[in-house]
Amino acid sequence: MLDQKDFAFHEMQHLVSERAFTGETMLLNMGPQHPSTHGVLRLLLELDGEVVVNCFPDIGFLHTGIEKNMEAKTYEKAAVMTDRLDYLNNLGNNLVYCMAIEKLAELDVPVRAQAIRVILTELQRISSHLVWLGTHTLDLAAISVFWYTFRERELILDINEMVSGQRMMTTYFRPGGLWRDVPVEFEAAVRAFIERFPEQIEEYAAMLSENPIFLERTKGIGILKPEDAVNWGVTGPPLRSTGVAHDLRKAEPYMGYDQYDFDVPTHTDGDTYARYLVRMEEMRQSLRIVEQAMDKLPYGPVRSNNRKFVPPPRSELSTSMEAVIHHFKLWTEGFDMPKGSVYAAAESPRGVLGVYLESDGGPKPYRVHWRTPSFDNLQVLPLLAKGHLVADLVALIGTIDFVLGDIDR
Amino acid sequence: MNDELQKTVSALEERFGLHADQFRGETNLLVSSAALIELCQLLRDEFDFKLLEVLTAVDYWPEQDPRFHVIYKLYSIEKKLRIGLRVPVPGIEPTLPTLVNLFANANWREREIWDMFGIRFEGHPDLRRILMPHDWQGHPLRKDYPLGYEEVQFSFNAKEIDQDKPYAKE
Amino acid sequence: MGIEQKAGDLGAVTMRLEQAVNWARTYAMWPMLFGLACCAIEMMAGQAAKHDMSRFGMELMRATPRQADLMIISGRVTRKMAPVLRLLYDQMPEPKWVISMGDCASCGGVFNNYAIVQGVDEIMPVDVYVAGCPPRPEALVHGILTLHEKVRGETLKTWA
Numbered sequence: 001m002l003d004q005k006d007f008a009f010h011e012m013q014h015l016v017s018e019r020a021f022t023g024e025t026m027l028l029n030m031g032p033q034h035p036s037t038h039g040v041l042r043l044l045l046e047l048d049g050e051v052v053v054n055c056f057p058d059i060g061f062l063h064t065g066i067e068k069n070m071e072a073k074t075y076e077k078a079a080v081m082t083d084r085l086d087y088l089n090n091l092g093n094n095l096v097y098c099m100a101i102e103k104l105a106e107l108d109v110p111v112r113a114q115a116i117r118v119i120l121t122e123l124q125r126i127s128s129h130l131v132w133l134g135t136h137t138l139d140l141a142a143i144s145v146f147w148y149t150f151r152e153r154e155l156i157l158d159i160n161e162m163v164s165g166q167r168m169m170t171t172y173f174r175p176g177g178l179w180r181d182v183p184v185e186f187e188a189a190v191r192a193f194i195e196r197f198p199e200q201i202e203e204y205a206a207m208l209s210e211n212p213i214f215l216e217r218t219k220g221i222g223i224l225k226p227e228d229a230v231n232w233g234v235t236g237p238p239l240r241s242t243g244v245a246h247d248l249r250k251a252e253p254y255m256g257y258d259q260y261d262f263d264v265p266t267h268t269d270g271d272t273y274a275r276y277l278v279r280m281e282e283m284r285q286s287l288r289i290v291e292q293a294m295d296k297l298p299y300g301p302v303r304s305n306n307r308k309f310v311p312p313p314r315s316e317l318s319t320s321m322e323a324v325i326h327h328f329k330l331w332t333e334g335f336d337m338p339k340g341s342v343y344a345a346a347e348s349p350r351g352v353l354g355v356y357l358e359s360d361g362g363p364k365p366y367r368v369h370w371r372t373p374s375f376d377n378l379q380v381l382p383l384l385a386k387g388h389l390v391a392d393l394v395a396l397i398g399t400i401d402f403v404l405g406d407i408d409r
Numbered sequence: 410m411n412d413e414l415q416k417t418v419s420a421l422e423e424r425f426g427l428h429a430d431q432f433r434g435e436t437n438l439l440v441s442s443a444a445l446i447e448l449c450q451l452l453r454d455e456f457d458f459k460l461l462e463v464l465t466a467v468d469y470w471p472e473q474d475p476r477f478h479v480i481y482k483l484y485s486i487e488k489k490l491r492i493g494l495r496v497p498v499p500g501i502e503p504t505l506p507t508l509v510n511l512f513a514n515a516n517w518r519e520r521e522i523w524d525m526f527g528i529r530f531e532g533h534p535d536l537r538r539i540l541m542p543h544d545w546q547g548h549p550l551r552k553d554y555p556l557g558y559e560e561v562q563f564s565f566n567a568k569e570i571d572q573d574k575p576y577a578k579e
Numbered sequence: 580m581g582i583e584q585k586a587g588d589l590g591a592v593t594m595r596l597e598q599a600v601n602w603a604r605t606y607a608m609w610p611m612l613f614g615l616a617c618c619a620i621e622m623m624a625g626q627a628a629k630h631d632m633s634r635f636g637m638e639l640m641r642a643t644p645r646q647a648d649l650m651i652i653s654g655r656v657t658r659k660m661a662p663v664l665r666l667l668y669d670q671m672p673e674p675k676w677v678i679s680m681g682d683c684a685s686c687g688g689v690f691n692n693y694a695i696v697q698g699v700d701e702i703m704p705v706d707v708y709v710a711g712c713p714p715r716p717e718a719l720v721h722g723i724l725t726l727h728e729k730v731r732g733e734t735l736k737t738w739a
Contacts, residue, residue, distance in 0.1 A: 015535065059539060059540065060538075060539055060540040060541060060542070063540040065549060067550060068549055068550055068556060069556065072556055072558075103433055104433065106433070228513075230459045230460055230486065231459070231512065231513045231514075232513045232514050233460060233461055233462070233512065233513070233514030234514075235460075244486060246486045251486075251489045252489065340432050340433070341432070341467075342432070342433050342435065343435060343463060343482060343491075343493070345462070352462065354462065356463055356465060356480065356482075358467055367467045367468075369463070369465040369480075371462060371463045371465075371482075375517065375518075376514045376517075379513070379514055379517050408540060409540075
């Protein structure tokens with residue numbers, strides 16, 4: 001049998017207040033296995049009755065060593081691991097990794113590939129917000145919303161599967177563009193989704209936005225002030241719900257986001273209800289972007305022609321000697337990147353997701369660091385939870401919307 | 410380079426005697442660990458770089474001096490500008506002053522660097538392991554730390570690897 | 580309908596005790612609500628409306644191991660999480676079964692490094708392995724049905 005002390009609070013003794021040692025407050029372990037922690041997060045709670053005096057997150061239960069593992073693989077092979085970081089935003093992770101490689105290698109991305117990347121990334125954002133809505137309301141005991149949101153999510157996963165063969169871990173975005181062009185059924189499926197989705201959002205809003213129980217449980221809970229949010233490095237919907245309109249799609253447009261017309265929703269209250277409203281509105285705006293991108297979808301190639309980085313199509317192999325040489329080099333050794341370091345960032349559903357990529361001139365990345373939004377967003381949880389009840393803590397965990405794969409990497 | 414950024418960088422170059430490096434549209438400054446706190450305070454208070462976006466490190470083993478480069482990226486939300494700092498840290502007893510008093514999210518980020526690289530941060534209130542178990546030995550992201558992979562089982566070595574692998578019986 | 584016909588005049592159905600016990604165990608096997616990583620999302624999708632696992636008796640997911648029969652290890656198991664996992668397994672009362680869902684739980688998956696346990700069978704005995712990264716909800720359902728077949732073939736001595 002295991003020694004229970006192995007995961008007791010001994011290493012955190014210096015953090016709890018003296019009231020815990022006299023027995024005035026109680027220490028409760030909200031362990032790695034808990035229905036509401038949305039993954040393997042351990043929270044050590046110091047409780048005065050039902051009121052949370054302090055809470056100490058203990059992370060690392062999902063630390064996969066992706067950053068070190070990517071150093072051992074070539075750039076193209078390492079792209080497979082990127083899907084599994086923030087596992088609700090697979091295409092978004094792919095996108096940022098490819099953006100970093102394209103920035104460092106000065107690789108061009110054709111306009112059709114950019115438009116399709118935008119469409120799929122925005123659909124991924126909607127899918128991630130649907131999971132957030134379903135699980136957040138599941139924790140607040142509004143279970144019906146869970147069934148409805150996962151029903152819509154199935155439509156997006158069907159589009160993913162149609163395009164790449166895999167529902168979640170697609171690795172569809174490759175350096176230089178996309179793996180292959182979208183099939184002919186893609187347009188019809190996306191248009192059907194655009195038709196259907198707006199009334200579904202209204203359905204969720206009708207169930208929740210004016211619901212007195214939902215309002216009781218979310219209004220005034222976990223108020224975050226804008227200065228605190230920036231000081232703690234919070235980005236994404238938690239930051240935008242405090243009033244700071246920071247969205248990388250507008251601040252540093254990438255993949256042609258400046259040609260699409262969309263709003264960045266903000267709110268001023270900074271509480272759980274504000275974050276709910278911001279994310280609901282983000283879903284509507286994402287749908288707007290998808291519609292515009294589908295209308296403007298240009299024709300053309302979907303991957304760059306730079307044969308130093310992109311393998312040639314198999315049809316060329318029978319006619320061109322250079323194509324054979326490039327094919328051989330790229331599939332055995334991989335492409336050599338120029339020496340230097342870059343930082344590429346994009347807006348994931350959780351906040352600013354960035355990749356710091358450093359290369360020493362070889363075919364394998366020398367250092368890949370993922371600046372993940374959930375890492376900083378979770379740090380603010382003790383600040384928000386002080387003085388609230390344990391049930392409110394459950395609401396706060398849901399509203400910050402972190403993903404443990406993002407935090408622990 | 411953006412005009413605003415140029416102003417900031419010139420002011421810093423003047424005050425600290427640094428040189429700004431431009432690569433792929435990004436601005437990076439090589440800073441010594443002694444000037445770090447003052448520089449970050451200046452950037453945060455005078456030039457509005459209030460968001461600490463990236464705090465990470467790179468290991469250049471087997472070079473010992475400097476062995477690590479700690480990378481900071483500060484972002485200004487109003488001006489939409491990003492500036493990068495690189496601080497070289499030697500390999501023997503690597504230490505740096507902490508930024509916890511300036512940017513609150515440096516708390517966990519510095520703990521992660523301690524966990525993964527072994528760089529100590531002076532003045533950090535709670536420097537202990539964050540991603541690895543609390544009694545883990547070694548600093549995984551260092552280049553001399555092995556990847557720790559299990560050998561792939563092919564048909565010729567499948568039985569040997571299988572025998573050494575621990576299987577739970579009940 | 581069918582039962583009354585078989586019962587005949589006496590109103591009694593005869594079957595072996597083993598069959599009855601295994602039938603009961605199969606049709607009300609409650610999984611433990613335990614998702615680690617990406618496979619957990621597919622497990623949730625399997626519980627959701629399109630692929631409904633309640634059809635197979637898994638109506639509820641019990642958060643507490645004391646009331647669960649089945650542990651679906653969905654996701655990568657790190658060295659920090661392994662003792663916790665073993666503790667949860669030990670806390671489950673018998674009869675208990677384990678499905679290792681996904682590649683990371685079965686063999687370490689894409690991640691072959693210092694942090695990931697290369698296959699959860701290093702720490703606990705596994706009954707069914709479901710391959711995939713992540714396995715489709717249909718694949719998980721297939722794994723559950725395979726487990727049901729295995730349970731139907733069990734003898735009373737297995738858990739006696």
